[in-house]
Amino acid sequence: MENKDIATPSRTRELLNKYGFNFKKSLGQNFLVDVNIIQKIIDASEIDATTGVIEIGPGMGSLTEQLAKRAQRVMAFEIDQRLIPILNDSLSAYSNVNIINEDILKADIAHYIQEYLSHCERIMVVANLPYYITTPILLNLMQRSLPVDGYVVMMQKEVGERLNAQVGTKAYGSLSIVAQYYTETSKVLTVPTTVFMPPPNVESIVVKLMQRPHPEVAVDDEETFFKVTRGAFTQRRKTIYNNYQSLFVDGKKHKKVIAAWLEAANIDFSRRGETLSINEFEQLYSELKNFPELEI
Ligand code: SAM
Numbered sequence: 001m002e003n004k005d006i007a008t009p010s011r012t013r014e015l016l017n018k019y020g021f022n023f024k025k026s027l028g029q030n031f032l033v034d035v036n037i038i039q040k041i042i043d044a045s046e047i048d049a050t051t052g053v054i055e056i057g058p059g060m061g062s063l064t065e066q067l068a069k070r071a072q073r074v075m076a077f078e079i080d081q082r083l084i085p086i087l088n089d090s091l092s093a094y095s096n097v098n099i100i101n102e103d104i105l106k107a108d109i110a111h112y113i114q115e116y117l118s119h120c121e122r123i124m125v126v127a128n129l130p131y132y133i134t135t136p137i138l139l140n141l142m143q144r145s146l147p148v149d150g151y152v153v154m155m156q157k158e159v160g161e162r163l164n165a166q167v168g169t170k171a172y173g174s175l176s177i178v179a180q181y182y183t184e185t186s187k188v189l190t191v192p193t194t195v196f197m198p199p200p201n202v203e204s205i206v207v208k209l210m211q212r213p214h215p216e217v218a219v220d221d222e223e224t225f226f227k228v229t230r231g232a233f234t235q236r237r238k239t240i241y242n243n244y245q246s247l248f249v250d251g252k253k254h255k256k257v258i259a260a261w262l263e264a265a266n267i268d269f270s271r272r273g274e275t276l277s278i279n280e281f282e283q284l285y286s287e288l289k290n291f292p293e294l295e296i
Contacts (some may be wrong), residue, residue, distance in 0.1 A: 031059045135175060
């Protein structure tokens with residue numbers, strides 16, 4: 001029997017020709033044309049008939065189609081209006097898919113979860129992300145306290161490595177800490193450029209992030225906590241003592257106070273941000289209230 005999967009070069013080409021579609025690089029349009037990779041992504045997400053899926057950027061529906069076969073319902077946000085009639089055509093056989101023509105960074109996701117996924121037992125975000133906005137998308141989703149159980153997402157390899165980095169490694173930074181704060185991360189697989197049409201210029205990786213029941217450390221003001229973590233990495237080669245002089249208002253004038261704050265938190269002032277664990281950042285954060293001179 002003829003292979004009808006959208007995620008094949010022949011079917012993708014057929015749809016491109018039928019609709020005269022041309023890829024927009026500026027929207028990160030690299031479509032998957034390999035069903036095996038898609039199956040691995042879906043297996044890692046442990047999707048079953050009780051799972052609701054949020055997909056970001058369905059493209060022509062290659063991943064969406066396979067998700068629809070396994071999940072209870074799939075809602076997919078696609079910014080490119082030209083893809084909507086194509087998706088309505090390519091996915092016409094699936095009644096459990098909702099396509100939403102909106103920018104994922106602006107959409108009221110909580111409202112759509114309520115509307116389409118409220119009957120699902122668990123909710124997973126599964127996507128081949130538009131790489132140019134991977135970080136804003138993930139931060140935006142994680143920081144909104146949505147009822148999401150986890151994420152299995154494909155992205156540029158370097159970003160995936162940062163999300164999944166251990167303390168003390170080159171890739172470790174403020175993004176690793178945000179990910180660790182909200183989720184437990186693991187690498188699923190690396191993906192060759194050959195499974196995309198057109199092939200991207202960068203290597204890809206699939207990362208799994210499972211939401212923790214409670215954040216890894218207890219902080220009452222997340223915004224300040226993340227300013228403290230980001231502030232340690234402003235210039236990676238510099239010590240935290242130097243970097244923190246740029247974080248605080250009149251930081252250079254408050255060198256002594258900064259040194260006293262670091263000492264109170266038991267953090268040697270000559271250390272670099274990449275050596276600090278999330279628990280050490282939490283110590284810095286909780287000591288901050290004893291140093292009112294240090295204003296962010
Ligand atoms: N899922 C498809 C696949 O794997 O073949 C397409 C993935 S492609 C890497 C990324 C998709 O995200 C494109 O379809 C693009 O138009 C869409 N996109 C880009 N920016 C977006 C945004 N801000 N909100 C929603 N979708 C977006």
